[in-house]
Amino acid sequence: MSDEKNRVVNWALIGAGFFGDMYAQIMTALPNVDLVSIFSAHDENLNKVGDKFNIKKRSTDFREIINDDEVEAVAVITTEHHHFEPVMEAIKAGKHIIVEKPLAPKVSECKEMIEAAEKAGVTLAVCHILPFNNHYSKAKDEIERGAVGDIVSAYARRAAPAKWGDTIQQHSSAMYDEVVHDLECFLWFTEFTKQKGWKVKRVYGQQLDVRGYPKPDVNWASFTFENGCVAVFEASWFIPNSSPYISSMDSQMMIHGTKGMVYIDLGDQGLKINDEKGWRTPDVTWWPEVRGNIEGALGTEIRYFADCIMRGEKPVDNIGDPKRAAYALELVLAAEKSAASNKIIEM
Ligand SMILES: NC(=O)c1ccc[n+]([C@@H]2O[C@H](COP(=O)([O-])OP(=O)(O)OC[C@H]3O[C@@H](n4cnc5c(N)ncnc54)[C@H](O)[C@@H]3O)[C@@H](O)[C@H]2O)c1
8 A cells, every 4th residue: 555544553562461462462453554573571472472473673772663663653551651752752853742641740750741642743642542432432522512411410430340459459440440531531521612711620539448549449539620620530440349340441421511411331341241150241342352353442542543644643622632632631640639638739
């Protein structure tokens, strides 16, 4: 394929963990992507994912991978504590970037990346997955056409079985890692209202440690916007392991407005199985494997960003906006600070 709008883009994958493996599976199935190289900090993952998807160039040095002239775009799927350096290296090298959420653990790092990408004129898109789920994207369309009127309150829940927390709560809290999803999505929705005053003026967070892990089990955050809207989001990796949400999450969002409401309930995802162990709800929403391909929101997301980069086009509807991702991060960090100090934070 040779014309500018319909060609194969050479990509590098930076990160080969749980999500990097899925990115590799999705990207190697796309007709307009050639996944030419891969970085991982650890040889074991590097060769596991490299062998599985037949990726020729491999390195434990991300600079070598990113500065390869053959590479045009990079997907940064390392843990967020290691997003900053490869993203900055890619910007310096003039490569387009998609990067997993949260953009970085520090707001200052987010701002530096955004400014550098703007200066260099490269795409920096943050992979917040919710806008690629049809429920959330259709909700945005309804909000945009005025179905709910002025938004006055919002509630969201993102809850996963306790066994998820056994590992992830050693280094991350659901406030920082999960509330950021619903908040970023809610901030995205509000961009499509005629309502003004969509800056948060007050944040109150509450967290509770139950199991004695380094990060808390219970996480609630309340955000008050300048226009008076109140949003309360909760997240945990702490619901019973016997709950049906074994391979997915209990994800809900409720938005109330002056004229109507939006209610998203992805708890059972429309598919319930009852076997000898009881009820379970397999993932059909986020990254289900169907006929050997990873589909759902993650598949749609990567395909969409790969198309945008191939065509040299900006994502529609501000999807992937790094400034919104940075703002969502700033707010969840404020919620954690509020919880730690037991004080309301004025923004
Ligand atoms: N959108 C979602 O729903 C969702 C779900 C899971 C993960 N994620 C995001 O994906 C990203 C990766 O998560 P994961 O679950 O694959 O993590 P993981 O721990 O399985 O893999 C992490 C990767 O980071 C790399 N890494 C570790 N230490 C490093 C270092 N010192 N320098 C450079 N790289 C290093 C590892 O080599 C590995 O490739 C995170 O940003 C996470 O938040 C998003």
